[in-house]
Amino acid sequence: MTEGLLISAPRSGSGKTVLTLGLMRAFARRGLRVAGAKNGPDYIDPAFHAAATGRVSLNLDTWAMGPGLIGGLASLATTDCDLLICEGSMGLFDGVAAPPRASGSSADLAATLGLPVLLVLDVSGQSQTAAAIAKGCDTLDPGVRIGGVILNRVAGDRHRRLAADAIEAIGLKVVGALPRSTTLVLPERHLGLVQAEETVGLDAMLDAIADFVAMHVDLDAVQALARPLAHATPGSDASALPPPAQRIAVARDAAFSFLYPHILQGWRAAGAEFLFFSPLADEPPPADADLCWLPGGYPELHAGRLAAAGTFRDGLRRFADKKPIHGECGGYMVLGETLIDADGVTHRMAGLLGASSSFAKRKMHLGYRDVTLEADCSLGVKSARLRGHEFHYATGFDGAIPDLPFAMAADAQGNPPAPSGTRRGLVTGSFFHVVAMRT
Structure with missing residues (x-):
């Protein structure tokens, strides 16, 4: 059975997309069959996922889709797949006012599919306080489990140790620490990133991101966090909208x-x-x-x-x-x-x-x-x-x-x-x- 995890953060701009793409490409280079998914409505990130993995990446949305459709699409996405990496949207618990597990938040999707969360913390401007943020994310919703933490924009070894030791003292595992980088930045325009097919030298850029992530993240530890998907049943209905014509x-x-x-x-x-x-x-x-x-x-x-x-x-x-x-x-x-x-x-x-x-x-x-x-x-x-x-x-x-x-x-x-x-x-x-x- 395919295992998976969801990458999220306390807020937008924490580095989810770069980490997601780096992990996807790094695991694919190890010979794993990696599938991507994106929480919520987003056209652009899934195209980058597809470039990193060689497979179509699907959107999963607890506000717009019922649990049956989400399960069917998750099953479709993970056919002949070893590892599903789902990229969250905005902050982990950010969604709309809605009935339980239907807000569109990354947390609701993680709970629906039983995916552990790999939490990305931008620790620029803080150190031990990162542990308080991680603890809040870990305890706010009993149905959402933080599997591990990756620190981002780390200033140096002392900074890393202060933040990582505080987080591990509350029982969460730190599986990577990414230093500050001004070179691995994806180009943007008014709706978000420039589209994958328009990004010059994308394949080389993905390899560079994968090299960067593999150097600073324990890939074995990340893979060990993944768990089998719940409610992803082969043969489930994955039809969101009847075809409008032949x-x-x-x-x-x-x-x-x-x-x-x-x-x-x-x-x-x-x-x-x-x-x-x-x-x-x-x-x-x-x-x-x-x-x-x-x-x-x-x-x-x-x-x-x-x-x-x-x-x-x-x-x-x-x-x-x-x-x-x-x-x-x-x-x-x-x-x-x-x-x-x-x-x-x-x-x-x-x-x-x-x-x-x-x-x-x-x-x-x-x-x-x-x-x-x-x-x-x-x-x-x-x-x-x-x-x-x-x-x-x-x-x-x-x-x-x-x-x-x-x-x-x-x-x-x-x-x-x-x-x-x-x-x-x-x-x-x-x-x-x-x-x-x-x-």
Whole structure:
């Protein structure tokens, strides 16, 4: 049975991602079959996991997914695998107000799957106080077990000994101490890390990170912390969303890259076929597809090229005359009238929906969404409920003739539902990213 562990920290910015990637690559170089997973909604980290391990990394989310789906996806992720390394999100206990084990926190996922937590502590600016933080993480939730601790940003041997001795005195094992490093930093942009496929020299960088981690972490001790996964039953249902069509044209390039692997795998397992095309290469959606899906991504970084891609836009309009199109976030922006980039330049988009979007004044929209569809569409029938999230910096605004709403969306804070996205004819779009159908 596959064993696993979850890497978390008391807060964001503690070094989880670099440690996760280093451990993944280091164990893979030892000959282990390593699988990755990511707690919560995140497109970018799983792509780095896949580069480090050579396997698809799946998202697991206790707010958006029920225990059965989480178990099914965990089983799928660990097929023919020796070790699962799951990267947490934010701080260990950070989530939303929700029933027990459904907050979306890393702690809830660890408890659901029985994964011990490898706790990363950024000890810069402290020493023995790190033990108090570790003890709090270890005792706050009886269902969450801290298996071991790794110190990060250690200033020197004396600093390491002070922090490690205090932590081990409360009964927790320190299995590594990473010194401060300014060279092993992954490039970032406004939604997080620069995408894996855009990171120059990624493979060499992953090897360098693995070398660094292997030098300062007891890999044998880390592997010994792993435990068999609970509720990961082979054959469990891993379908988060029924396929919207048999033959699905999917935009895929640097502008359209945010489509969750578990969604694609579920559609493929249900018999759907994918026809990938590149709007940036001015390719239209294949005419023999039954539906066109425009995922999220970074169209704002490529707005000029998309505006000049006449063959793509004309093909999209012809497709919309007879067959459905759906756009998520970035895809939604491209379906609208215009996109204003960060420099204030207005770019003409497909015009299949009336809304426009602007990055001239950035405003972050972030959080879970519980969505109810307003009409039958490619994602389901009227009144079907979906769970997912928004994460973008664009401001959306209606055109001269507003379209009908795509859905009503409630957040996780209990605010009243509000219209989300728009629809016109066979075309739908929204800033909402679907994670799973609500059951």
